[in-house]
Amino acid sequence: MNNSTPDNALSNTCPAVVIDSRRISPADTDEVRAIGLRIADPAFRFQEGQTIGVLVPGPHAFGTKPHHRYYSIANARDKQASDEIEIQIIVRRCFYIDEVSGEQFPGIASNYLCDAKPGNPITLTGPYKSAFNMPKERDSNLLMIGSGTGIAPFRAFIQRIYSTHQGWDGKVRLFFGDMNGLDLLYMNDVDSDLANYYVNETFEAYQSISTKYGVNADEALELTLEEHATEAWDMLQDPKTHVFLAGTRKANDALDKILAQLAGSTETWDAMKQKMKDDNRWSELLYI
Known part of the structure; x- marks a missing residue:
């Protein structure tokens, strides 16, 4: 996905809370975590294939403004409507190498999320229109x-x-x-x-x-x-x-x-x- 942030993307925010964070990759491989988030905003609704944005508050290595990163929602909607919505995102802990100095830097959003513990607040944006449209015909x-x-x-x-x-x-x-x-x-x-x-x-x-x-x-x-x-x-x-x-x-x-x-x-x-x-x-x- 394109991780550039439109000017109006940060105006649509809602609070979420981490409810679960589980490593789903073996210990001897890159760390990949399934992170569960609970959203109490009754206006928040999503469909399969949509993305949400995660705002990482500053200051951080590259400035003081919030860092914005998109993630695809990895679970289907609950059959039962509720004022509290739970979503899951899949996050790989990333590191980047400076091509000039060779120095390694942690990915801002991925490390922020992988380090988050149950109960930690997370600020979300979206959800955003899906690039995917599920066909209505069941024989597709x-x-x-x-x-x-x-x-x-x-x-x-x-x-x-x-x-x-x-x-x-x-x-x-x-x-x-x-x-x-x-x-x-x-x-x-x-x-x-x-x-x-x-x-x-x-x-x-x-x-x-x-x-x-x-x-x-x-x-x-x-x-x-x-x-x-x-x-x-x-x-x-x-x-x-x-x-x-x-x-x-x-x-x-x-x-x-x-x-x-x-x-x-x-x-x-x-x-x-x-x-x-x-x-x-x-x-x-x-x-x-």
């Missing part, structure tokens, strides 16, 4: 492609269609790449929610885990796509297929490269992709 095919914490909106979608809608008639396919692996994030003994949906005949997830030092989430996603390109390509031939892409622009480039090869040329794939966009069957949430 859903092709979801994501890397790293880009899985967040897809987790919400999958919860929604199988828990709230009690199933989905079309194919639901999740293509995922990460340094930790989908099974380590959401198919372990504690966080087995995605594994639960394998009982549904329409749902399958494909993943590649980065096992080599220096191979990042985008490269792991590229491996997933290469290994299962035929499945994705076959779905793209069906006019009932909707594509949802979440991750970095590198992930988008990798997808374009693989599908252009299957299409026979870049021009053919570009035309096919544009047709899906024109039909509102292609949506993406990309960040640098």
Whole structure:
């Protein structure tokens, strides 16, 4: 997603409280946490696929103004309406290396959130309009492609269609790449929610885990796509297929490269992709 902040983005704020913070990645890998937030504002309502903003108060390493960062909501709406809304976000603790000095700096928002304890107040903005629109037709095919914490909106979608809608008639396919692996994030003994949906005949997830030092989430996603390109390509031939892409622009480039090869040329794939966009069957949430 684009993390630049519009001028009016900070005017729509609401208070939240941390209710839960759990590490969902193994201790010997990058720290990824599922952070639960409770919002008491009765005006706050969200839909699957939307994002919220987190305001980090100054002063911090880069100034005194609040730092603003967007995160996708990772859970579906509660079936029961309530004055208190609970959402979950997935946060990877990030560090950045200065290219000149080589000095390491902690990511402002990710470290602020990963360090937060239950009971800590958090100021939110949003929610913001979703880049993803779930089709109303239950026989639509859903092709979801994501890397790293880009899985967040897809987790919400999958919860929604199988828990709230009690199933989905079309194919639901999740293509995922990460340094930790989908099974380590959401198919372990504690966080087995995605594994639960394998009982549904329409749902399958494909993943590649980065096992080599220096191979990042985008490269792991590229491996997933290469290994299962035929499945994705076959779905793209069906006019009932909707594509949802979440991750970095590198992930988008990798997808374009693989599908252009299957299409026979870049021009053919570009035309096919544009047709899906024109039909509102292609949506993406990309960040640098």
